Amino acid sequence: DIQMTQSPSSLSASVGDRVTITCRASQGIRNDLGWYQQKPGKAPKRLIYSASTLHTGVPSRFSGSGSGTEFTLTISSLQPEDFATYYCLQHNSFPYTFGQGTKLEIK
């Protein structure tokens, strides 16, 4: 099974900060990776697919990069509505696997 190691597990930042979250796959997954945002009590929402393609309607301050085993999600200038938990998912091979999540909190 492919393991997804996501870091950091939590992050404290301020409005306007640039933040980066990383996911590392235990083996190559090409660009079969998505990023998801979840707010408390709500279903997750997709932000990025194919590692770097922005989902429709997602603000351009979100961006994704990477291929193979190393992937990053970057938020260029944090907004108040961005404080949430973020997950990566590999969908290269069964069983698909999520990263452990990154909780982004207000400093």
Place this chain on the structure above:
Amino acid sequence: EVQLLESGGGLVQPGGSLRLSCAASGFTFSTYAMSWVRQAPGKGLEWVSVIGEGGDNIGYADSVKGRFTISRDNSKDTVFLQMNSLTVEDTAVYYCVNRYWLESWGRGTLVTVSS
């Protein structure tokens, strides 16, 4: 607008069974793979299962393999998750999601396994 409406959750005793349903609308169901993802209370997301457009290409998480069965009825735009031999570790909100790469999500249905 894509809508995914899960149903069938509830309280069940350990060792029991439950069948979840997800009614889809707003897209051509028969051309989309469908997935289930769960989230235990206070925990992260766990991918559970996926079924291809035609009912083939099925995958399961190791934690549910042999106990859960995914199926679909393209004539009714509905996907199912039959859950048997439930344990307390299966307690979670279960989300229905379309596509292999988890595009649109339902609101979830809570499954509680407890005696």
